[in-house]
Amino acid sequence: MTDGSIWSVAPLVLLGLAAILAMVLAPIQPTPRVRIAAALPMALAVIILLARLGAPEAPVSMLLADDGMARLGSALAAAAGLGILSFTRTICTGREGPALVAIAAAGGVALASANHGATLFLGLELTTLPMVALALMPRTEAAVEAGYKLFLIAGVGAGALLMGLVFGFGASGSLRLDAWSVDGPVAAIGLAFVLVGLSVKFALVPFHMWSPDLFAGAPAPVGAIAGSISKVAVAIAALRIGLSLPAPEIWTLGLLLAGGAAVILGNLAALRQDNLLRMLGYSSIAHSGYIALVLSVGGELMGETVLVYVASYAPAIVAAFAVAGLMGTGTRLEDLRGLAWSRPLAGVALGVALLSMAGLPPAVGFVAKIYLFSTLAGEAAWGPLVIAAIGSALGFAYYLRFAVRIFTAPRQPAPRATLNRADAVAMAASIALLITLGLYPEPLTSLVAASLP
Amino acid sequence: MSWGLAIWAATVAFGAAILAVTRPSAVHALLLLLAALISLGVGFFAMAANFAGAIQLLIYAGAVVAVFVFVVMTIDAGDEAMAAERELLRHAWRWPALIVGLSVVPVIFGIGGGAMGEGDPAPALASDLGLLMFGDWSAATELITLLLIAGMLGVRHLGRKLGPRLRERNPE
Structure with missing residues (x-):
């Protein structure tokens, strides 16, 4: 083993270490201390990943890629896990919470680096199973429904993915991600099954049913994992599959139909929601749809657009869930009135996150939307462009409805509440990230450009 | 190595799988699942994949089905429950059966050539x-x-x- 390959496997080892530390310390230490014990190795993993972004490839195993895409995706997944840890409280996810968040982050790293069927499947399961376990933790009716819905639908998705791997193996005798590039119906059916498996995890229509229930019914960290770690990792896995195949029709057409339906249905359903988290659940379906449209259209900017989009969406969703974790998962539109007065930091964090998801300047979501529209327009894909434009216009309506309510003066002056330190750090960091990268996107775009072949 | 036996075993497994997803009674479905798993094991042995066949029988037909049996023991299988289940399954069986049916498609298309049956199996x-x-x-x-x-x-x-x-x- 050379020097480089030790560093290439270090992030995964550190995240596994974080999970085991958190699991062992959970019964004997209070949760805040367990969170710190898990956060230190995770932070170290993020630092190593970012430091090695331009380093030469040193893959340690044939199952895990060590290219820039894997490193950037892993860094995003681990950083999102770090943010989610800050609001993983005993009250909602039990003492097991931090360990499960660390395992989900490790799953995100495995999935973002997967260049083989085995790691693709294991990474997908490794992000799903901790989400199910975390969702069931409060054992309330809504949480149990959300957890089982995810468990059953994700089980069907995992079965479809395995079926796709088997068909690819039957067609080409290989389990690598280019297995479906041979001609013939067997490979095409296999690729369709893989697309179904990924769409379930990516919450594309018609496999989206679990997403709103999970966001609104389960504890806050679960929705945050579904929106950040899992979304980043699945987008990168789909991008990697797309790049290793010569754009087969069944892949692009399937992504186009599922993505277009997700943009339209997700945005229309989000428009009618009164509950903050249910709105975020439906709108996350729409965001998956935008990424799927880019993947189906292809073109030179495809990789950059997908990476910039997930990198700008992940901090926004983590910030929104940090606030939702503070206010309770049943937060409705009216509860947000005057949040900027009673808890200024939380109000600003949620407001900036919503602006970023809507794609408005000065938040980083604006940059992502520019990439999205220039890719679609650059490839002269007018149909997807119109769908994305209608979706974004609907998005302005419902995101601003919630954002405006935060900054509306309260009816009676509410007392100033104090935040605990972990919440405050996570919220301040995400505000800084969303605004800085929105005003000065050059670091983000150059990181993304450096991480693509 | 006998291709005839392997294809026969695969056909039995396919038929058992179709029946398993269309039965209203959990116990019958479980027995048919067991039949499907055992015939798959036979198929592995017929293709000289002895190790895979042994694993299939020990882990899937043995251990996994044993876990299912524990669950099924807690299920009410009286006449009333069966009638209710039949009512529920009146339309529900179509999708699972279709998905099982899809698994035979590559056999129809790929039976003549492709990667199937090329080279001698290495001893595992x-x-x-x-x-x-x-x-x-x-x-x-x-x-x-x-x-x-x-x-x-x-x-x-x-x-x-x-x-x-x-x-x-x-x-x-």
Whole structure:
């Protein structure tokens, strides 16, 4: 083993270490201390990943890629896990919470680096199973429904993915991600099954049913994992599959139909929601749809657009869930009135996150939307462009409805509440990230450009 | 190695799988699932994949089905329950049956050639499997251990009695 390959496997080892530390310390230490014990190795993993972004490839195993895409995706997944840890409280996810968040982050790293069927499947399961376990933790009716819905639908998705791997193996005798590039119906059916498996995890229509229930019914960290770690990792896995195949029709057409339906249905359903988290659940379906449209259209900017989009969406969703974790998962539109007065930091964090998801300047979501529209327009894909434009216009309506309510003066002056330190750090960091990268996107775009072949 | 026997076993497995997803009674479905798993094992043996065949019989037909049996023992299988199940399954069987049916498509298309049946099977021993698990595939082995930890944490929590705090929030 050379020097480089030790560093290439270090992030995964550190995240596994974080999970085991958190699991062992959970019964004997209070949760805040367990969170710190898990956060230190995770932070170290993020630092190593970012430091090695331009380093030469040193893959340690044939199952895990060590290219820039894997490193950037892993860094995003681990950083999102770090943010989610800050609001993983005993009250909602039990003492097991931090360990499960660390395992989900490790799953995100495995999935973002997967260049083989085995790691693709294991990474997908490794992000799903901790989400199910975390969702069931409060054992309330809504949480149990959300957890089982995810468990059953994700089980069907995992079965479809395995079926796709088997068909690819039957067609080409290989389990690598280019297995479906041979001609013939067997490979095409296999690729369709893989697309179904990924769409379930990516919450594309018609496999989206679990997403709103999970966001609104389960504890806050679960929705945050579904929106950040899992979304980043699945987008990168789909991008990697797309790049290793010569754009087969069944892949692009399937992504186009599922993505277009997700943009339209997700945005229309989000428009009618009164509950903050249910709105975020439906709108996350729409965001998956935008990424799927880019993947189906292809073109030179495809990789950059997908990476910039997930990198700008992940901090926004983590910030929104940090606030939702503070206010309770049943937060409705009216509860947000005057949040900027009673808890200024939380109000600003949620407001900036919503602006970023809507794609408005000065938040980083604006940059992502520019990439999205220039890719679609650059490839002269007018149909997807119109769908994305209608979706974004609907998005302005419902995101601003919630954002405006935060900054509306309260009816009676509410007392100033104090935040605990972990919440405050996570919220301040995400505000800084969303605004800085929105005003000065050059670091983000150059990181993304450096991480693509 | 006998292709005739292998294809016969695969056909039996396919038929059993179709029947398994269309039965209203959980016990019958389970027995048919067992039949499908055993015929798959026979298919492996017929293709001279003795190790895979043994694993198939020991783990899938043996251990996994035993777990299912424990669950089925808790299911009410009286006449009333059967009638209710039949009512529920009146339309529900179509999709599972279609998905099982799809699995035969590559056999129809690919039976003449492709990667099927090329080359002699290499002898597979437990030591080879061990070398693979801790050699090329060690990353997958480590990921599976993390997956087991996640499953264990979740199941342990679900199996715990509700404490006073949880019971208060979750009145029966």
